[in-house]
Amino acid sequence: MTVRRATAEPRWVRLLLTGVALGFLFLFLVLPLIAVFWEAFAHGAQAYWEALKESEARSAMLLTLTIAAVVLPFNIAFGVAAAWAIAKFEFRGKSLLTTLIDLPFAVSPVVAGLIFIILFGAQGFFGSWLVANEIKIIFALPGMVLATLFVTFPFVARELIPLMQAQGRDEEEAAISLGASGWQMFWRVTLPNIKWGLMYGVILANARAMGEFGAVSVVSGHIRGETNTLPLHVEILYNEYNQIGAFAAATVLAFLGLVTLVAKTVVEWRMRKETEMLTADLPPEKTEQTPTVATERP
């Protein structure tokens, strides 16, 4: 009789579970990805290339990149500030702030978009003032940036809060007592300790910023060549039965997704390596190195 570990399942159970998981992944993740590329190249590489070179497609890509480039620095600044406040200080309303950070995850992106319409739309709270001063927010870049900011805000903060809580305040207090200013403490101690967590949050936020559809769709106005982001562009082309164009644009998004995935894996790997390094087993204390005070003074 073979001896089996108490925690090990029978072979067929393991095979079945693995098979179901892999089959599901294939059906829902790999197959669609293949389909996207298949459709995009259905009329050959030439047609694919033409579809991407077209000016509206290019302006959609540029707009998507612009929004991401504007949103990310804000996300980093807000995320770090919020995480710092929550992880390292005690203050009134802290639990409220923690809840509010999660709000964008809880609210439907369409509702988020509508909020900005209500605030800045022509009939909105600030509408008349904005019109009077000829400031365009809704159906223009600022509105899309705001909507994207709203939906991507939690990523960086969510990633950093547990990390900063785990690290505590000791190192920062040590830096201050050694004479560092607040900025020196931040750049030399805080930031290096959270850099991988921050990177991870930024990657997730970036993926969401580039792929966001709902909130941006509400505030964009779908003006071709002007306020169409890549996801919106895909939808418009698809609705016009322009299969090649829609799927060609979709491949760009899929490609961005793959890049995100790779970057995320690399960062995760670095984070794990660093954690392993920090929690590595200590070598035994060298007892033969019994310290004696040297006579020289520092």
Place this chain on the structure above:
Amino acid sequence: MSIEIRNISKRFGNFVALDDLSLDIPTGELVALLGPSGCGKTTLLRIIAGMETPDSGNVLFGGEEATHVHARERQVGFVFQHYALFRHMSVFENVAFGLRVRPRKDRPSEAEIRERVMGLLKLVQLDWLAQRYPSQLSGGQRQRIALARALAVEPKVLLLDEPFGALDTKVRKELRRWLRRLHDEMHISSVFVTHDQEEALEVADRVVVMNRGHIEQIGSPDEVYSSPASPFVYQFLGNVNVFHSRLHGSWAEVEREGDARAAGSIAFVRPHDIELDVAPIAGGMTAGVRHVHRIGPLVRVELEHDGETIEVELTRERAASLDLPVGKTVWIKPRQAKVFAAEATAPAGKQPFLF
């Protein structure tokens, strides 16, 4: 540099951490703040360091007002219980940190920094580890690096928060002797926080015993141990037998002072201050042997008298000459006892602190 603490109070919500506390620390002394957890000792240390602001009261450094001087400008070296080394910096960079963050006009040159850092690493005998990272060091090594880092900025005061608390017994003993010698070399005022009475008694020039946000007693290690000012100090520093004088009237009578009789009083006797014999002792009382523990050089005899437990410590030789089987009746008599009025020992309804 001397440190003066004047009428410091600090609350955290409803918890009173420090209650109108005053303390003078003369230049060059090594002072231990000793007390159970929650007695306010770490809060006091953090207030001296400027990491916490008192609700009221003043801190003076060398006679100058420092209560609202920022932690960065206090020139205080702080050593944390869990080292707080910068984990992403090498040992060398950790020690150099305090020099590198100086404003450009005060910053030493790269060569000077190197010389200073290596000098300090030699002082703590870890210069061979300069390029390692904190995670590659043992606990004792980390704490020595933390000390070198604190000394790099030439602090006027060195503050250590449970510096050996996270280390194992053997390393702890070595390090505290080493700290004592280091202190004698450097002539710098040092304050360290500990809950370990042995550590405080062995290392410090003066011991400040704290309890519930105030100071119970200040004195040399010998003073606080041999003439404790309060029942708390008596019980916190070492083992003690507590006799309620009503039960053991004849004992407490001997040294009763003042109006202790009226209030009802409690006698404290250290286990090694009790004479034990198998033959009757004049003025002694009888007790039954319940257990005999041999702990290293000592033999601890647990006796029972009137349903109460009494501990007596004997040397191995003395115990061997007596022959003490369990159940035997012996005679005991305190060599010296200290009597406190009953209400001083503990607030109503609370057990006296048992170590």
